[in-house]
Amino acid sequence: MPRSRARTYSRYSLEAAALLGQSIRLGRREQRVTAQDLADRAGITRTTLRKIENGDMTSEIGLAFEVATLVGVKLFDAETGSIAARRERIDDRIALLPKTVRKTTGKFDDDF
Numbered sequence: 001m002p003r004s005r006a007r008t009y010s011r012y013s014l015e016a017a018a019l020l021g022q023s024i025r026l027g028r029r030e031q032r033v034t035a036q037d038l039a040d041r042a043g044i045t046r047t048t049l050r051k052i053e054n055g056d057m058t059s060e061i062g063l064a065f066e067v068a069t070l071v072g073v074k075l076f077d078a079e080t081g082s083i084a085a086r087r088e089r090i091d092d093r094i095a096l097l098p099k100t101v102r103k104t105t106g107k108f109d110d111d112f
Contacts, residue, residue, distance in 0.1 A: 009057050018055035020064060020073070025053040027071030042067050 009017075028038050039049040044063055051059045052067055068075060076086065 007057070014055065014057065017057055017064075020068060021053045021055040023073045024064070024068050024071055027068070027073050028053075031071060033071065038067065038070060041070055 028035070035046050035049055035053075039046045042049070042063065044067075048059065048063065049067065052064045065075060
């Protein structure tokens with residue numbers, strides 16, 4: 001039986017998860033909502049909410065996004081415009097790229 005190994009994450013990912021969790025906790029407290037009430041609204045346990053607020057990387061991203069939405073944390077608002085408009089722009093860019101990515105067989109000459 002293979003041993004399970006703990007997943008390692010980049011510092012950026014860990015900090016992003018922590019930032020999202022802190023933003024959710026701040027939004028919840030600003031709205032004066034208890035952890036139990038928010039967990040009930042999201043359909044999750046208080047333990048799961050605590051994990052999300054602590055930036056636990058094992059929490060499902062969908063749950064974290066739902067909880068963030070419930071407390072009014074804006075996601076992806078670095079640019080102006082709606083998420084739908086940004087998705088459309090990304091779809092347009094994706095359409096310009098090859099449909100598949102193949103592993104290269106040769107070496108890159110990166111000696112400039």
